[in-house]
Amino acid sequence: MANTRYDVCINGAGPVGATLACRLSAAGLRVLLIDRAALPGLEDPSLDGRAYAIAEGPRRLLEEAGVWANLPGTSQPIRGIRVSDGRPYEKASPLFLHFGIDDAPSGQPFGWMAEARDLRLALNHTLLTAENITVEAPNTGRFVFADDHVEIHLASGTKASAKLIVAAEGRRSPLREQARIGITKIPYHQYGIVATIAHERPHNGVALEHFLPQGPFARLPMPGTAEHPNRSAIVWAEGEGRAQRSHAFPDDVFAREIKARMGDEDLGEITPIGRRWLYPLSAQYAQTYISHRLALVGDAAHGIHPIAGQGLNIGFKDVIALSDILISAHQNAQDLGAASLLQLYQRRTRPANMAMFAATDVLERLFSNDNPLLRRIRDIGISGVHRLPALRKAFVRRAMGL
Template structure:
C-alpha cells in the first residue's frame, strides 16, 4: 500500500440520511469507515423552517439512537401516537368506515416520530466529525475501481482509499449502480407528491391521518408547534400531475382551501407555512443489490410510492441489516466485503423491499380511483381490519417498521 493510500473496511459514497447514518453506525460500532459526498457537510446552526419532515418509524429510531444521532437532534421530535385511515373524496366528509391505530395496542412505544429534515441534517453533521473511526471527504468526488480483492477509491480532494466494501448511497440515479451494470425496473405513477406544512386552529393530539382520495393519498402528520404556530402538521399530498401543477401555482389562501377540502375540518382553519416542495412519483427497484465489493442501500436499491410513508424507513432497514452483517463478519475474522456477506445482505433485504414495493403499488391501484363498487369494497375492508386483531397487529408492526 502506498503512503497516500488510506485503508478502511467500508467506504460509503453518498452522505444523505441513509448513507450518513450507515457511516455513523459503523464507526460507532468500531468499524473503520469513510464517507464521501459531493456536497460539503459543515456543522451548522438550525436553518429556517422549510416544511420538509421525515416520518421516522420506531425501528428506524433505534438505529439512529445506536448511531449516536438521535440524541443530537436540536429539537425534540414529535411522537405519532395514533393513526387514522379513511377513504373519501375532496370536499366531502370521510367515510365513517375508518380505521384507527392506537400505539398503546403495541405497548408504550410510539408508532414513530416526525423529525424535520433540517434537524436530522444538523444531528448527522454534528455526529459524523466526532467519530474517530470515520474519515469524511466532502466535498469530494469518487472514482471507484472494484476487483475481487478489494476496492480503490480516488477522490477529487487528492485522497486515495482502499476498502473491502463500497456502499452506493447516492440515491435513485446512483452512478455506482450504473457503473456496475445493475439494471432497474421503474414505474411512473403520473402523479406529483407535494410536501409542506400547515398551521391549524385545533391541536392534532399526536394523531396522523392517511386519507385515501381518488387521485392519490393525502397524509397529515403531526409536528411540534412553535410560539408562532402552536398547532402544526406536515402534509404529503399525492395528486395527478396536471391538478398538482395547478395547485402549486395557487396563492396561499387558495392552496390552503384545497388542503382543507382534502383534510376535513377536524383541525379547524388551516394555513400553509414554510415552502412547498414537489417531486414526480415513481417506483424503482434494482434487479440486484450487490456486485463485486459493492452493496446498494436506500434509494439506490429501491424507491416506493409514499402512500405508506415508509421509503426512508426502508433505507434505514438496509442500514441496520448491512451494519449488523459487517460487524458479525469482522468479529469472526471474515471479509466484510466478500461474496458470502453480499449474498446474505441481498437475501435479507431484497424480499422486504419487494414486499413493500408490491404492497404500496397495490394500495395505490386499489385506492387511486373512484369506481363506485370498488370504493364500497375498500371502505368495508378498512373497517374489517379494525375488527380482526391479528390483521390489525400486522399493520401496526408494519407502521412501526418491525418486520
C-alpha cells in the first residue's frame, strides 16, 4: 500500500465512519479507513444487548450504503411513541403526548431498533467485501496536511495520501485537536444506565419516553428471541451517585426500579437480561466542523444528551450531507478537499445540529426537575402538541430525518 492515493481517508471505523466509507465506496470513491481497534474486536459478544434507534432517513442511508441488507438479525420497527411526565412509583400525569402510526408519512415506521452487534457485523461484512475500501485496523496514522493533499503515515510503516481526511474518532478526536478546533462542553452531572429487559406483555412496537425529576427514562422496543419473545432496551438517566447504586442493584431490585419508572405502562413482569452499561452524560460541540482538508463527523463534531435518542442519527445525517457533496464532486472531477465543498458541508449540517443541541439541552433542563410550576407548564405543552395533528406530524418528520 506504499504511496497509494485515495480520494478520502476516514479516521475512525465506528458506525458513522464505517457507514461513510461504505456509502462513498458504493459510489465509486477510493477510501482508506483507519481504526486503532481490529474490526473483529468490535464484534465482541459483550456488545449483545445494546441497541440503536435508527430513524427512517438514516435507515435509507444504510440501505444505499449496502449495509442494511447485511444485518444478520431482525430489526424492530417503532410504530408509536408515548411521551409522559411523572415521578417514580407514581402514576404518570394525565396530560401526555402520543405519536401514532398515522402521524408518520404513508404510515411508515418512525424508526428501527437494531442491536449494536448486528449493525457492527453488517458494517464489517460490507467493509470487507467492498471493492474500493482499504481497511487498516488495527492501525493508527500520522497526518501531514499539504496544500493540495494530505500525507498519511501509518504506524505499520506504509504511506498513503488523500484529498480529504474525515475525523470520525468520537468525542476525543485526535484530528480535531491537531487542527486546534475548540470545543464547548456541558456536563449534566448524570449517568445513563443502559440495559435490556424481557417483559411479560408485548410492546406492540411502541416506545416510551417518561420524564422524571432525576432525568428521563426511555423504553425502546426490540425484536424478540425464542427465549425472550418480548424485549425492550432501556436508557435510564439518574444523578451520579444514585445511578451508580442503581446500576449495581440485584436483578429483582433493578426490575422493581425499572417498573417504578414506567408510569402508566404495564408490561407485566420485568426481567433484566444480559449486561448493564453505565455512561456519564454530557454534551459538547466543536466550534467548527471543518479545517484545511479536514471534516469532522459524528461525535467528533457534536455530542448531545440522549433525551431524544438522536445522537447516532445526527451523525448519520452528517454522513448523508457529506457523502452527497463528495459523490457529486467526484462525478464532476472536483477537488474533494476544496474549501468551498467543506464550507457547503458545514452550512448543510451545523445549523440544524446546533438547533438539536439546544433543543435537547432545554428539554433536559425543563424536564429534569420537580418544580411544580415548570411541571404544569411542560404538561400543558405536551398535551397541547398531542391535540394538534399537524404539529405532531411535523415533529415526526423531523425525528425521522426526512
